[in-house]
Amino acid sequence: MKEKIYESERGNVHYWVTNDNSNDMPWIVFLPGLTAGHNLFDKQIEYFRTKYNCLVWDAPAHGKSRPYAMDFTLDEVAKVLHEIIQLEQIEMPVIIGQSYGAYVTQAYLSLYSEPIRGFVSIDSCPLQKKYYSKWILWWLKHTEGMYRSIPWKLLIKWSLVGLVTSSYGRQNYKNDIEAYQKKYFCKLAGRGFYTVAEAIELDRPYPISCPILLLCGEKDAAGFTKSYNKKWSKGEGYQLIMVPNAGHNSNADNPDFVNSAIDTFLQKL
Template sequence: MSDTHLEKRYFQTPSGAIAYWISDNVCPEQPWIVFLPGLTADHRLFGRQVSNFAKSMNLLVWDAPSHGQSRPFALNWSLDDKALWLKEILDNERVSNPVLVGQSMGGYVSQAFMDLFPCVAKGFVSIDSCPLQRSYYQGWELWSLKHTKAMFMAFPWKMLVDLGSKGNATSSYGQELMREMMQDYDKCEYCELSAHGFKVLAQAVETNRAYEPDCPVLLICGEEDGAGSAKRYNREWSKRKGIPIHWIEGAGHNSNTDKPNAVNSLLDEFVKSLS
């Protein structure tokens, strides 16, 4: 990311080091956007957003623990652990009033963050993510999330990469990017990471936290998002909370890679509305 005015840094934890990239020339007058990629994806997921906003906003994007360049990292973290480490990183970097932009698992991390640290986030953008509250989920869905490793391991690696790339993105760019990110792992590491991520998500939902976002929220979802029940959850989320959904035509689960211009336009409009 050297051409996007970001500097790579590390945050040390007892379980390993977290890699993140931050604007190398912070402008106090500009808003902060914090990009949080989804499960098994890394900072490259937001490449088209970083290149678009690098000069007009202060940015931070991480490789979540056990992801990408945040390895080796022990698979012993919870969703709240990730939120706590994120808060420490933001505090260390003096990031104030951040807009949290979370794709899929990154959206859950954002919600855990807002639950643990109310009145810190200035805004929250959910990209193909879902609500964290227990009332949205059926018991069998949570059970399934905690028992995924055998299913992943049953697929040959080549087939799993093919399914993961095509299942998450509709565009050639998005599919190739997902393929590249997946192939940075070997099969066993990928399956263990995926299984752990889904398990801690289910456990976080089961805590039945009562939080409500205390900042403006933007819901973005690809019209072709086929990951789990993301579209159903988003419709219910919108209905219950009265938050409009912006459906991205022709986009899959990684809608910000499939239709970056459409997503970037929504992000720009949302961030400007908060000033």
């Protein structure tokens, strides 16, 4: 993978593209979740890079994309994504977002008219306000304070519980968490959840006009992700596949199953 840097006054954003990009191959854009880095999708890029051009990033304020202004919004992150896609001259990509990455994708689709080939949501939730109660939005806006009250080692341990079930997935995410100091981790997580609540409160329709696949770990214990996936699937008529033996980072916990499900979805596009 070739590392590149998108420069802005708000901060620089690091992203990676496959070295052997071909005009004859379609693109997949991978967007990791909140506090996770680009390595979250290592197993997917390894699998798909022979058939697709691939791009993955450290989202603004994440990983190597620091320092970055910590008052970012979901729309701003979607705007940065759009500018990188334009910069790389990517047309009709498939966007695969895990957790926060899928929120970014929904914001992106609501802001820009350029079509995408497909959208895969991994362990995420809808942004439509109709799915949420007021207390859930309150909780999202007060995550930072709750995280700060927990000792750092315990916070790391709890952050892994329910998010990952495999030894590979656990080490993959643990490496990302331990790259942060506690204060920064709490601020980043808090800001991320706050931007999701803000985006929901905008009460946009967040239409998804491209083919979509929902994936969710059977053992996902992050908030109410499992129940929201079922409501999202039923409410909008989207296909939902539950990933066996996997938590919130299901693409790292059970990459073989996830890769196969994504591959089957892509072949129908």
